[in-house]
Amino acid sequence: MTERELVAGGEGETGEESTIALQLEHTSLGGAGEVVHELTPEDVELARIEAEQSLTQWREKSAKERGNEANAQNLWRKLEQLTTALSAELAEKLRLILEPTLASRLQGDYKTGKRLNMRKIIPYIASDFRKDKIWLRRSRPSARKYQVMLAIDDSRSMAENHCGHIALESMVLLARAMARLEVGEIGVVGFGAGANAVRTLHPLGAPFTDQEGPSLVSKLSFAEDNTLADRPMVQLLETMAARLSVAREQIRGGGTKLQQLVLIIADGRFHEKEALRRCMREVGAQRGLLVAFIVLDNPQNSLLNMQSVSFTGGKPVMKKYLDSFPFPFYVLVQDVSQLPATISDLLRQWFEMATSHD
Known part of the structure; x- marks a missing residue:
């Protein structure tokens, strides 16, 4: 990632595998049907x-x-x-x-996808290209x-x-x-x-x-x-x-x-x-x-x-x-x-x- 200024103090080290992919639900703290009234200055x-x-x-x-x-x-x-x-x-x-990070892990056995599953390539060739579920998708939630x-x-x-x-x-x-x-x-x-x-x-x-x-x-x-x-x-x-x-x-x-x-x-x-x-x-x-x-x-x-x-x-x-x-x-x-x-x-x-x- 390109180094850039984070805030007035700049960036810092956070340790490995830090993430903030929070669990999201369309709920309201104030209860269902909460109406937000915007205040004037x-x-x-x-x-x-x-x-x-x-x-x-x-x-x-x-x-x-x-x-x-x-x-x-x-x-x-x-x-x-x-x-x-x-x-x-x-x-x-x-x-x-x-929200886009909720399903961030790759999972396999699809006919189309994001990345090839290299373990499936040899069985795919050996099957005369019939076993074609050789793709991985980001479909496994972390x-x-x-x-x-x-x-x-x-x-x-x-x-x-x-x-x-x-x-x-x-x-x-x-x-x-x-x-x-x-x-x-x-x-x-x-x-x-x-x-x-x-x-x-x-x-x-x-x-x-x-x-x-x-x-x-x-x-x-x-x-x-x-x-x-x-x-x-x-x-x-x-x-x-x-x-x-x-x-x-x-x-x-x-x-x-x-x-x-x-x-x-x-x-x-x-x-x-x-x-x-x-x-x-x-x-x-x-x-x-x-x-x-x-x-x-x-x-x-x-x-x-x-x-x-x-x-x-x-x-x-x-x-x-x-x-x-x-x-x-x-x-x-x-x-x-x-x-x-x-x-x-x-x-x-x-x-x-x-x-x-x-």
């Missing part, structure tokens, strides 16, 4: 303002009264309103990309199992950079789109600092429904404090690698290939870059696993304008912050409406690279 802006206000109220009350059900229901309704059309758009984009983990940054910096409500919107958009496609198993974790650095919000294997939504958003407050001694991103990767390794071991030995995707939703601001590079090299070497970073960027305080400093020969050297971003697969998102296009593009390119090694 004014409606979207108003809904986002209300969602941010609801999240601010939630954060203020959660410190004293965590688990306020009415507030969680109200916030979830606003997130549903904002993401219904976008999740449907993402689901359809993924459906178009992934036996694969899929697990998608969404990791949400629950730290205070998300609120300070006005990314908290966008993170919730992104999480709901992705989870509902993948549930609509019946992608397999979907899990959600929140990560921050301290003893509860990585918390399970929705376990793998449990069905994701809109009824679970208020409970899910009620577990995120974007109030976790990080210190320089904390390593939230490294802890997240180590925890995810361990959990997903257990999942791989549980199905090893069967005919099913497990494909795993971790999507990290965060503001991209962290200090442990060198440790992250080492950790990402180890994680990236695992077969069938992709870790991608969705950077939620505030245009008024954009990472595109940030610089980092390093020292060479005792002298400071300034360079762009994103030039040393430790995640080889990432997308920079300033507007949630960009997510369907960016996520589908990322998955398509990963799928192309993965299948080129099959």
Whole structure:
């Protein structure tokens, strides 16, 4: 495959036989006959303002009264309103990309097909050209199992950079789109600092429904404090690698290939870059696993304008912050409406690279 730029960070190694040929069904998370009402730009802006206000109220009350059900229901309704059309758009984009890959294996004994079955050529000649079922077709579906983990940054910096409500919107958009496609198993974790650095919000294997939504958003407050001694991103990767390794071991030995995707939703601001590079090299070497970073960027305080400093020969050297971003697969998102296009593009390119090694 021709080398090209994947996203702002470029391409990275994902390991052999990685693929994202998701199981697709024409179903709707909201139930049969769901009608998607398109919001005007004014409606979207108003809904986002209300969602941010609801999240601010939630954060203020959660410190004293965590688990306020009415507030969680109200916030979830606003997130549903904002993401219904976008999740449907993402689901359809993924459906178009992934549907042709469902029958990707060659199977034989046809009179016409894509490729000759060389084992049948000699019997074909010996039969005086009567046994002519000598062709292979792509008619054998690949036996694969899929697990998608969404990791949400629950730290205070998300609120300070006005990314908290966008993170919730992104999480709901992705989870509902993948549930609509019946992608397999979907899990959600929140990560921050301290003893509860990585918390399970929705376990793998449990069905994701809109009824679970208020409970899910009620577990995120974007109030976790990080210190320089904390390593939230490294802890997240180590925890995810361990959990997903257990999942791989549980199905090893069967005919099913497990494909795993971790999507990290965060503001991209962290200090442990060198440790992250080492950790990402180890994680990236695992077969069938992709870790991608969705950077939620505030245009008024954009990472595109940030610089980092390093020292060479005792002298400071300034360079762009994103030039040393430790995640080889990432997308920079300033507007949630960009997510369907960016996520589908990322998955398509990963799928192309993965299948080129099959």
